[in-house]
Amino acid sequence: MSLLWQPSPRHVESARITAFRRLAGERAGREFTDYATLHAWSISDRAAFWSAVWDFCGVIASQRGERALVDGDRMPGARFFPDARLNFAENLLRCRDDGDAIVFQCENGTGARLSWRELHDEVSRTAQCFRAAGIRPGDRIAAMLPNIPEAVVAALAAAAAGAVWSSCSPDFGAQGVLDRFRQIEPKLLITCDGYFYNGRQIDTIDNVREVAAGLPDVKQVLLVPFLRNTTGATLTTGGIPRTRLLAEAVTRFTPGEIEFNQLPFSHPLYILFSSGTTGLPKCIVHSAGGTLLQHLKEHQLHFDVRPDDRVFWFTTLGWMMWNWLVSALASEAKVLLFDGAPTYPDGNVLFDFADQERMTHLGVSAKYIQSIEKAGVTPARTHQLSALRIIGSTGSTLLPESFDYVYRDVKKDVCLSSFSGGTDIISGFVGGGPALPVHRGEIQARTLGMAVEIWNDAGKKLIGEKGELVCTRAFPSMPIGFWNDGDGARYRAAYFEKFPGVWAHGDYAEETPDGGYIIYGRSDATLNPGGVRIGTAELYRQVERFEEVVESVAVGQEWDGDTRIVLFVVLRDGRTLDEGLVARLKAQIRDGASPRHVPAKILQVAEIPRTRNGKITELAIRDVVHGRPVTNAEALANPQALEHFRGRAELQT
DSSP states (O other), X not given: XXXXXXXXXXXXXXXXXXXXXXXXXXXXXXXXXXHHHHHHHXXXXXXXXXXXXXXXXXXXXXXXXXXXXXXXXXXXXXXXSTTOEXXXXXXXXXXXXXXXXXXXXXXXXXXXXXXXXXXXXXXXXXXXXXHHTTOOTTOEEEEEOOSXXXXXXXXXXXXXXXXXXXXXXXXXXXXXXXXXXXXXXXXXXXXXXXXXXTTEEXXXXXXXXXXXXXXXXXXXXXXXXXXXXXXXXXXXXXXOTTEEEHHHHHTTSOOOOOOOOOEETTOEEEEEEOOOSSSSOOEEEEEHHHHHHHHHHIIIIISOOOTTOEEEEOOOTTSHHHHHHHGGGGGTXXXXXXXXXXXXXXXXXXXXXXXXXXXXXXXEEHHHHHHHHHTTOOHHHHOOOTTOOEEEEESSOOOHHHHHHIIIIIOSSSEEEEOEEETTTTEEEEEOOTTSOXXXXXXXXXXXXXXXXXXXXXXXXXXXXXXXXXXXXXXXXXXXXXXXXXXXXXXXXXXXXXXXXXEEEEEEEEEOTTSOEEEEEEGGGOBOGXXXXXXXXXXXXHHTTOTTEEEEEEEEEEETTEEEEEEEEEEOTTOOOOHHHHHHHHHHHXXXXXXXXXXXXXXXXXXXXXXXXXXXXXXXXXXHHXXXXXXXXXXXXXXXXXXXXXXXXXXXX
């Protein structure tokens, strides 16, 4: 175990979690001497813990009620704050001064700023517009937008009116959008004319026309001319029926006090979609109160977000990290938005943004960190990053070598907070601890209020061994359920079938003896050669050492009554997978992991299919390798990449 960062006593003393620990101790009538004792209390007395989070973070509500948790032993079925009435947007719009609330930058260098006062006024006008269009509590508003201020305004206006917000990014194909939005029957569609990516201008009007035509319940389409406004061109509504420009639709309303509908804690706020490639995406419904409380806890206690911090995460509207990022407004932090390619024109663009805005929190994917390391980006030598306190990473496993890179080439004095959770819970199970040390290759801790354990298939708790990541007690950000799943059968089957009454998340993981966590990949994508379970992250860690390899993916192929590992690699331009490289790869995997990890086949491909959230889709590749159909290829950002895996002669021997 290698210690990479240790918070100073001054850092620990000033951390938000230290102040919370004292409050919790006063409430509990005891002293919590360290994180472990605080966490134990947070799951043993969840009613007291979540009540303390409510008070510490200053939740705004017209009514709280006496009860914090009812039926707490049921999962699903537990109810948090069942008597409360609140509004999510009201909690995010608690400031109204002239300081920056949102700072936006596009990859082409253009940008915008919204003060708290301007944000409040824009939400006021937009909420009035939505209500005038017939939107009522529980109605769905769908958005297909870039990561721009108009998206945040519209989402907050929807929440103010009690509507349910669901979004995706404009790079989705029309069928992928319809596969999602048709299921939830939105009344309003908010979209754009195009976006910028990697130096290109992508026009989406034809896509919008097809999507609008395929959503018969949509009463009105509101269009943001993002592409044409930026390039100086003029946009009409493109002849799309029921369409108005968003700016024109809201200008007739005068800004004023916002009518925040006071709704139950469990009122639906967001519908997020699973990114799987088997069947239609699941429509996961999240509550206003559960999302708010969980995000406040994570931001303030696990990411040390304070008023006037500048918080950034590289994300699109198709990933739950966008919803998570927007919630930073509830902690009175400035939200920094970026839209475009994070490596255009080069790998320094996000660090340029960080210096320009004195970013305090920089959030990216693990894959992004790997890619800029391979590109030779060294921000520690080229940038100040003087305000940066926390670097967050999620989306996939952060490899130990990436920890080394951050502390060597990005910034030495920073808390590197890898965390893992997902769309399913709109938050994390394990994550950062600003008052805890950072050890190489480990997520710092399980998050407060989350009864996370690692189990074997028999339901026995494991420490220092790999197994299934489970959560044994209910928590506020559990989904309300799936849309159109009246009896809850699909919801229960997704998370509670393997261990009844216990949330099985589908991650293959390990709890280390010191309380850290290592994620080895999705448990449904683990490899089982000779009946031995192997996490794909263990194999990728060895392959990532090779300068020639851009990225890789491993799948299990059913072969001769067993399973054999097949590794596919994408190589740098001009490189070819020859016998020498294959031999070196196998030797490294054997020495660095184990003989059982060594692939039976190593094959070169031009590209690897990914979901639109940027995650490699091992399951879709496995289906193609076995000649099975991929039933939801529209969930992929690059479905054409599957052809590189189809019908490979090398897989027949």
